[in-house]
Amino acid sequence: MITIGNRTFRSRLLLGTGKYPSFEIQKEAVKVSGTEILTFAVRRMNIFEPSQPNFLEQLDLSAYTLLPNTAGAKTAEEAVRIAKLAKASGLCDMVKVEIIGCDRSLLPDPIETLRASEMLLEEGFIVLPYTSDDVVLARRLCELGAHAVMPGASPIGSGRGLINPLNLSLIIEQSDVPVIIDAGIGSPKDAAYAMELGADGILLNTAVSEAADPVKMAKAMKLAIEAGRLGFEAGRMPVRDYGVASSPMEGLVPN
């Protein structure tokens, strides 16, 4: 169970909704993943072209919590505008603060992210800021009252996995709100690794949508997150420098 703001979820997987090969595959992947939280972007409707089918409008909205992102914003003010537009739909009161500060790496702007989070908290949003793996920024966001912190494992869509597990561990250790590892997860091993470090959840998109078989990968991610969490709760054995036999040395059968 993971509690974000006033809501509790059984699944620790938050799934993005971009870049799937088809609606049918997306629908099936979402179902198989077991996710209860779906992320979306907020955009102008293309009203001058024949209307495209919209994934959101085909969802059972009672079964999912919507987490709109502020992608496209470069400043705190733009992010707040996007968040307010999303909330005005009446479908959500959570927001993923995503303010890109570097077009090449897609790494987030820490200063604008902090400002936007503060403004959105004052407006009564449930605020989930996406950040880099900066330990101090994560602490400052916790102190502000953010409802979760979402450090990236590596750049968005890079699939490079956890490039700084030490920082992620430090963030997990210090945080009194859920830590959701967001961005950079490439394969089930990355998701399991992050969960074994003690993360409360994983937000991913491309790792599933760009897999050769997205539906199978959605299942793999679900299982990896569950396995990683169980492993964390179980407490792993210590790492040693030398071999330690599992079989007893007593009662050896003589030559």
Place this chain on the structure above:
Amino acid sequence: MEKVIKLNGKKYEVPKGVGTVRQLLDHLDLSDRIAVIEKNQSIVPKGAYEEPVNDKDQIEIIHFVGGG
């Protein structure tokens, strides 16, 4: 008088008989879509679609798309 507005960033001649936000959405066949309306940079709440559409208004029709 003919009304010309800016609709999602493009010039748009408002057809005769369209005087409110609701009528505009009906005309565009968007009434039952999940959408949020912004008029002159202010959100038009769901209960306020009887607001008039005036000449030179800037109207944005916003929705949710796939994203991570």
